[in-house]
Amino acid sequence: MHEVSVTVNGVLRSATVPARRLLSDFLRHDLGCTGTHVGCEHGVCGACTVLLDGEPVRSCLLFAVSVDGAQLTTVEGCRAPDGGLGPVQRAFHECHGLQCGYCTPGFITTVTAYLRDHPDPTEEQAREAIGGNLCRCTGYQNIVASVLRAAAIQRGEA
Amino acid sequence: MTTRMFGEPIQRREDPRLVSGDGRYLDDLGQDALAAAFVRSPYAHARVTDVDVTDALDVDGLVAVYTYEDLDGRVAEPLPLLIPHPSLHAPRTGYPLANGIVRHVGEPVAMVVAVDRYVAEDVASLIRVTYEQLPVVVGIAAALRADAAVHEDVADNVAAHLVQEVGDARAAIDAAPHRLHLDLDIERSASTPLEGKGVYARWDPADRSLRVYSSTQTSTSVRFAVAAKLGIPVDRVEVVTPDVGGGFGVKIVHPWPEEVLVPWAAIRLGRPVKWTEDRREHFISSAHERAQTHAVDVGFDDDGRLHGLSVTFAHDNGAYTPYGIIAPIITSTQLLGPYKPGAYRVEFRSVYTNTVQVTPYRGAGRPQGVFVMERTMDAIARYLDLDRTVVRERNFIQPDEMPYDQGMIFQDGRPLIYDSGDYPAALDKLKKLIGWDDFAAYRDQARAEGRRVGIGIGCYVEGTGVGPYEGAYVRVETDGTVVVATGLTTQGQGHETVFAQVAAAVLGVPVEAVTVVTGDTRRFRYAVGTFASRAAVLSGNAVALAARKVRAKALRIAGEALEVDPRDLEVTDGVVHVRGTPQAQIALKTVAVLANPLRYAFDAEAARATQFAVGGSLDKPPVADDDEPGLEATDYYSPLRSTFADGMHAAIVETDPETAEITVLRYAVVHDCGRLINPRIVDGQIHGGVAQGVGGALYERLVYDDAGQLLNASFMDFLMPYASEVPVVEIDHLETPSPLNPLGVKGAGEAGVIPGAAVLASAIEDAEGIPITRMPISPSELWEARREGRR
Numbered sequence: 045m046h047e048v049s050v051t052v053n054g055v056l057r058s059a060t061v062p063a064r065r066l067l068s069d070f071l072r073h074d075l076g077c078t079g080t081h082v083g084c085e086h087g088v089c090g091a092c093t094v095l096l097d098g099e100p101v102r103s104c105l106l107f108a109v110s111v112d113g114a115q116l117t118t119v120e121g122c123r124a125p126d127g128g129l130g131p132v133q134r135a136f137h138e139c140h141g142l143q144c145g146y147c148t149p150g151f152i153t154t155v156t157a158y159l160r161d162h163p164d165p166t167e168e169q170a171r172e173a174i175g176g177n178l179c180r181c182t183g184y185q186n187i188v189a190s191v192l193r194a195a196a197i198q199r200g201e202a
Numbered sequence: 203m204t205t206r207m208f209g210e211p212i213q214r215r216e217d218p219r220l221v222s223g224d225g226r227y228l229d230d231l232g233q234d235a236l237a238a239a240f241v242r243s244p245y246a247h248a249r250v251t252d253v254d255v256t257d258a259l260d261v262d263g264l265v266a267v268y269t270y271e272d273l274d275g276r277v278a279e280p281l282p283l284l285i286p287h288p289s290l291h292a293p294r295t296g297y298p299l300a301n302g303i304v305r306h307v308g309e310p311v312a313m314v315v316a317v318d319r320y321v322a323e324d325v326a327s328l329i330r331v332t333y334e335q336l337p338v339v340v341g342i343a344a345a346l347r348a349d350a351a352v353h354e355d356v357a358d359n360v361a362a363h364l365v366q367e368v369g370d371a372r373a374a375i376d377a378a379p380h381r382l383h384l385d386l387d388i389e390r391s392a393s394t395p396l397e398g399k400g401v402y403a404r405w406d407p408a409d410r411s412l413r414v415y416s417s418t419q420t421s422t423s424v425r426f427a428v429a430a431k432l433g434i435p436v437d438r439v440e441v442v443t444p445d446v447g448g449g450f451g452v453k454i455v456h457p458w459p460e461e462v463l464v465p466w467a468a469i470r471l472g473r474p475v476k477w478t479e480d481r482r483e484h485f486i487s488s489a490h491e492r493a494q495t496h497a498v499d500v501g502f503d504d505d506g507r508l509h510g511l512s513v514t515f516a517h518d519n520g521a522y523t524p525y526g527i528i529a530p531i532i533t534s535t536q537l538l539g540p541y542k543p544g545a546y547r548v549e550f551r552s553v554y555t556n557t558v559q560v561t562p563y564r565g566a567g568r569p570q571g572v573f574v575m576e577r578t579m580d581a582i583a584r585y586l587d588l589d590r591t592v593v594r595e596r597n598f599i600q601p602d603e604m605p606y607d608q609g610m611i612f613q614d615g616r617p618l619i620y621d622s623g624d625y626p627a628a629l630d631k632l633k634k635l636i637g638w639d640d641f642a643a644y645r646d647q648a649r650a651e652g653r654r655v656g657i658g659i660g661c662y663v664e665g666t667g668v669g670p671y672e673g674a675y676v677r678v679e680t681d682g683t684v685v686v687a688t689g690l691t692t693q694g695q696g697h698e699t700v701f702a703q704v705a706a707a708v709l710g711v712p713v714e715a716v717t718v719v720t721g722d723t724r725r726f727r728y729a730v731g732t733f734a735s736r737a738a739v740l741s742g743n744a745v746a747l748a749a750r751k752v753r754a755k756a757l758r759i760a761g762e763a764l765e766v767d768p769r770d771l772e773v774t775d776g777v778v779h780v781r782g783t784p785q786a787q788i789a790l791k792t793v794a795v796l797a798n799p800l801r802y803a804f805d806a807e808a809a810r811a812t813q814f815a816v817g818g819s820l821d822k823p824p825v826a827d828d829d830e831p832g833l834e835a836t837d838y839y840s841p842l843r844s845t846f847a848d849g850m851h852a853a854i855v856e857t858d859p860e861t862a863e864i865t866v867l868r869y870a871v872v873h874d875c876g877r878l879i880n881p882r883i884v885d886g887q888i889h890g891g892v893a894q895g896v897g898g899a900l901y902e903r904l905v906y907d908d909a910g911q912l913l914n915a916s917f918m919d920f921l922m923p924y925a926s927e928v929p930v931v932e933i934d935h936l937e938t939p940s941p942l943n944p945l946g947v948k949g950a951g952e953a954g955v956i957p958g959a960a961v962l963a964s965a966i967e968d969a970e971g972i973p974i975t976r977m978p979i980s981p982s983e984l985w986e987a988r989r990e991g992r993r
Contacts, residue, residue: 064320073318078230079223081447083396084481088917091396119223133221137213140886144694145220146396146447152221171925178917180396180448181694183893183954184925186886 048108052077053121063109067101068092070108071118079119079149083178090177093150094118100157119149122156131197132156132190141190143181150177155191159198167192208707208945211882215718216698225445228400228417228478235402235474236265238464239322241312241329242487243304246340246556246910247352248333250300253312258328263321266471267329268313268463270299276431277466281457285526289364292356293523294554298459298466304333305352305521306557307910308486310459315467315475338556338910342495342516345553352521352554361519362527362552366534368609369545374510378501382581387976388570388959390493390518390904391897393563394922395693397447398479399458399488403465407472411438414465417446419454420731421721422689427457428465443721449693450894451562452489454733455525485915490904491529491563493518494570498578501544506582506593511543513574517552520559527552529560529567531613532665537571538608538618539663540625540848541579541597546610556910562733564894565955572662573977576960580967590659590964591629591638598625605941613734614668616843621948622938623663623848628872631934632659636852636870644854654859655867656969659852660957665844666875666949667739667940673728674744676705676752677834680798680807682776682791684709684716686749688741689729691721695951696883697737701745703879704945708749709756710773711790728838735847735949738879743839743943751835756793759833762818763788763796790833797833799824845940847875847948851892851957853929855965862985864900864966866929874936876948884950885933891954893928898955899962901927903978 048065049058052075059074068085071077071094080103083091087105094103095117122130129137132155142148151174158173159165165173170191171184179187219225243250253269270278281295300311312329316322337350345352345359352359375381402415412434418424418441425441428434446453460477468475479488496515502508517530534548579597583590599606601624608618633639641657648655675687686705692698702716719725720741721732730740753773760778761768764786772781779787795811803809810816816824825831854868871888878884901921905913914920931954939946959977966984967974972991976983 062320072229073233076233077223078227079225081227081397082229083447084917086481086916086918089396119221123222129218129221133218136221137217140214140882142217142220142694143696143886143890144396144446144448145216145225146227148220149223175924175926178396178922178924180394180450180894180922181890182886183889183891183931184928185889185930188925 046109048112050111051115053117061108063107065108066104067106067108067111068103071103077118077120081146081149083147089147090154091147091150093153095153095157098157100154117153119152122152132194135190135194135197139186139190139193141182141186147177147179151187155194159195163195163199165191165195207703207713209878211880212699212703212713214696214699215702216696227397227445227447228402228415231415231444232402232474232476235476236315236317236471237319237322238467238475238477239314239319239326240310241326241331243300243307243309243311245304245333245335246307246338247336248304249336250302250304250311250331251334252332254330258325261321261325261328263317264325265317266315266467267325268299268467270297270301273299275433277462281459281524282427283526284524285528287362287526290362290523290527292361294353295524296522298462307912308558310487313463313467315471340555340557340906340908340910342493342518342553345518345555346516352556356554359554360551361523361554364527365549366610367547371510371512371545371547374545375499375501375512378509379503380585381499381501382585384498384578384581385975386496386498386574386577388492388494388573389978390490391563391902392490392904393450393452395448395450395452398481398484399453399460400478401460401464402474402476403468404474405469405472412465412469414439414441415444416441416461417453418443418456419449419691419693419733420456421691421723422727422729423731424456424461425723428461431457431462432466432469441723443691446691446693450564451566451733453693454731455489455561481917482915486558486912488558489561490520490558491560492570494533496574498574500578500582502582505596506586506588507596508541508544510545512547513537514549517550518555518560519552520555520557522559524559525561528613529562532567533571535610535612535618536568536663536665537575539572539575540599540623540661541575542599557906564891564952568662568664568956569898569959572660572957573960573963576660576957577963577975580964591633594661595626595629612665612844614844619843620663620846621940621942623846623874624936624938625848628848628850628874628936631936632850632852632870632872635872635932635934636854636868638852653856654969655854655856656965656967657852657854658961658964658968659850660960660964661850662956663846663848664735664953664956666735666847667841667845668734668736669841670730671838671840672730672740672744673726673836673838674741674748675726675834675836676745676748677832678752678756678790678794680791680794682715682789684711686716686745687719687725688744689726690732690737690741693732695737695887696880700738700879700883701741704742704745705749708746709753711776715776735951738947739841739845739943739949740839742879742947743945744837746944747837747839748835751837752833755797755835756790756833759793759796760788794833798831839943841942845876845942845948847950847953849873849953851961853961853965855962855969857966857969857984862981862988864981864984866896868932869929870932872934872936873953874938875950875953876940877937877946878935879947887950888933888954889931891952892931892958893923894955895958896928897923899959899977901978
């Protein structure tokens with residue numbers, strides 16, 4: 045068993061887990077951050093995407109022990125500072141960018157990281173940015189719109 | 203002020219929690235529960251001769267291992283046949299754990315319960331099962347050859363055989379001026395929700411009650427099924443559907459082995475137990491659909507009008523038939539689409555194979571039927587050298603022929619009578635939307651650039667809103683909020699929003715005041731489930747009916763309080779007032795207080811309804827004989843028969859002359875589901891459906907080898923489309939109200955997926971000039987088809 049300490053959404057959290065505990069399971073079952081979802085457990089669907097020191101990673105492909113000491117951002121951490129919806133969350137709501145909501149946390153984290161580096165994407169770039177995440181409900185059209193809307197919100201064009 | 207709620211594209215009520223990580227899906231619950239894992243058969247057909255748990259018993263954290271021998275009572279019996287049918291002469295269902303024989307890879311053989319899923323899987327891997335392999339049947343051709351049998355007592359592998367005929371189709375075809383024969387195939391695919399199935403059960407020994415959470419499309423029926431299987435009074439069982447990460451049909455099947463075994467183990471162990479399906483389990487142990495082979499004979503005249511149509515097809519139902527023969531019945535009836543077929547004969551056989559069972563996946567037999575009919579329409583057009591839309595138009599049922607009786611029996615056992623629709627208008631809209639008449643010029647231009655493009659079309663009619671019923675409960679609280687409960691479940695369709703819109707519109711309250719609960723048997727006990735694009739039709743109308751009762755009661759009580767005729771009252775923004783005299787008013791929340799005569803004042807509002815505060819006649823009891831306390835009502839909507847939505851899709855594709863890569867350049871949809879409750883949500887349903895249609899046409903197939911191994915049971919190999927594969931969908935609506943229900947709505951859930959294979963086959967055939975008769979089609983298959991076409 046290993047003690048793993050990580051900063052999740054700005055709060056230091058730790059738990060003692062076996063070496064084989066996946067980061068996704070660690071977040072969900074050891075730390076209770078159930079916003080991060082598991083869709084395939086082989087790194088293809090992207091539902092479990094979290095930000096590891098700011099970069100999107102598939103938490104189902106990492107062991108918790110391998111990220112000891114890291115900064116993690118999950119969908120719960122993509123809120124606005126006042127606790128309301130963050131810009132990406134708000135955009136998904138406004139553009140009907142989700143239906144069942146299961147894949148949504150992975151999109152929100154992915155898009156959050158993308159827009160930090162690319163604040164003004166074209167529609168084609170927005171589609172490319174979400175090209176590694178699977179959604180079975182929306183057909184992606186409104187997710188692309190959500191990316192563009194989130195960018196506009198972040199640029200202050202709300 | 204109150205905006206028009208019904209028909210407005212308002213934002214969804216459920217989104218704030220789902221985008222914040224505050225949704226509660228099955229695996230988010232029961233963090234302290236024991237975890238279940240299953241030992242599943244690695245063989246497609248085998249006798250289980252021994253299950254040796256010796257090595258497994260030493261694992262730290264193991265709680266229990268169960269095999270078939272441990273099952274008792276009705277748990278040891280086969281799972282139910284949910285939808286019997288007279289033509290399903292040899293139905294077979296599996297056991298919760300294999301009873302001596304396994305009939306597909308993935309069938310559960312043993313159940314392990316341990317402290318967590320990691321340990322449970324450790325144990326499962328140490329259980330040694332000895333199998334004696336039996337001959338394997340894979341594919342429709344092998345099933346019909348019947349060299350081997352999936353079920354020992356069904357030697358020909360035929361589970362069902364059904365013929366329906368309207369007129370003498372064979373004679374009509376023989377007598378027709380022209381005849382064509384086509385062979386048309388569709389391969390296997392699957393619903394594949396991003397969240398798999400899951401069950402979590404808690405037994406309260408003191409209360410002798412069971413709480414089951416399941417990621418299901420029908421909580422009420424799971425409740426009855428679990429109670430029956432476990433021998434517990436129904437009154438002691440509650441089933442709650444948490445947030446569900448997609449269903450698309452697969453989660454309507456119930457009770458799954460795990461839905462029986464997890465509660466059963468929770469009771470035996472006296473501890474909460476949870477099972478969360480993993481992705482591989484979902485591929486090999488839930489359900490698939492779509493695989494069918496069809497032979498078509500059609501007779502028609504010089505104008506392309508159908509005289510007779512005969513379709514014989516075979517449906518691969520996999521190893522078991524828990525959901526009966528719903529999918530092939532739907533194919534056989536919905537194949538007719540918006541057309542008058544002349545005389546029609548359809549015959550199908552539903553056959554067993556050693557593969558995962560087949561149950562409805564969004565569209566449910568319609569994508570195959572529409573593929574068959576639309577390929578036939580294109581073949582007639584090509585044969586007669588007519589425009590493909592002209593042939594379709596000439597065979598359309600006309601608006602003045604509605605309601606139109608196709609003379610057949612539909613999947614709900616009721617007549618196949620179309621309620622309404624305007625197919626010529628829809629085609630006209632579609633041709634304008636895609637630019638059908640301008641395409642020839644575009645093709646010439648593309649050709650000059652060395653590019654190969656094609657345009658395709660597909661039309662469908664979709665029976666939606668099947669019965670038997672749904673109900674709803676509506677209550678106005680004394681704080682003015684409104685609670686709505688309906689029994690059917692939600693998997694992303696936005697029911698919390700649309701049912702709130704319906705209730706708000708009827709009651710005259712802001713939509714923000716309404717909260718909606720679905721799929722919780724504690725809140726509503728009688729329901730059927732979410733499938734067949736029925737939620738808006740069935741529960742939508744039930745909510746409207748219940749809300750109308752509440753409104754009528756509110757107006758009566760308000761009329762008494764204001765001493766006016768209730769017929770002069772209306773409700774705006776939660777306030778009942780005299781029409782034209784807004785000063786004479788009473789808040790709906792005050793009416794709710796008055797509706798419940800009280801003895802005890804628990805708060806200031808309640809004090810207004812206590813016995814010395816309320817006036818009224820001393821000659822009548824506080825609650826009249828025909829009345830009940832509370833501003834609430836329950837009502838049910840039960841349709842005479844299904845509504846029939848329709849739509850037409852067109853696509854423009856480009857095929858690479860060298861690599862045969864297929865790209866969808868444009869995709870246009872004209873859609874008619876009657877009155878729209880929320881256009882934003884309907885458009886979203888269409889987008890998602892089209893994505894599944896494109897996936898099913900170009901990418902998705904479940905590939906079994908001859909030994910019955912599913913070769914692509916992962917997201918690495920089963921190619922669900924990403925954003926890069928799905929075209930932008932251009933949508934135009936037609937709103938032809940249904941005359942069958944108070945809201946005039948039809949269903950919209952499945953529509954988008956239905957004509958996908960038909961449309962893209964049509965477009966690829968147009969681009970390539972070679973017949974496309976099998977879907978899905980990959981670039982390598984198109985490349986092969988080109989080679990064969992040149993021969």
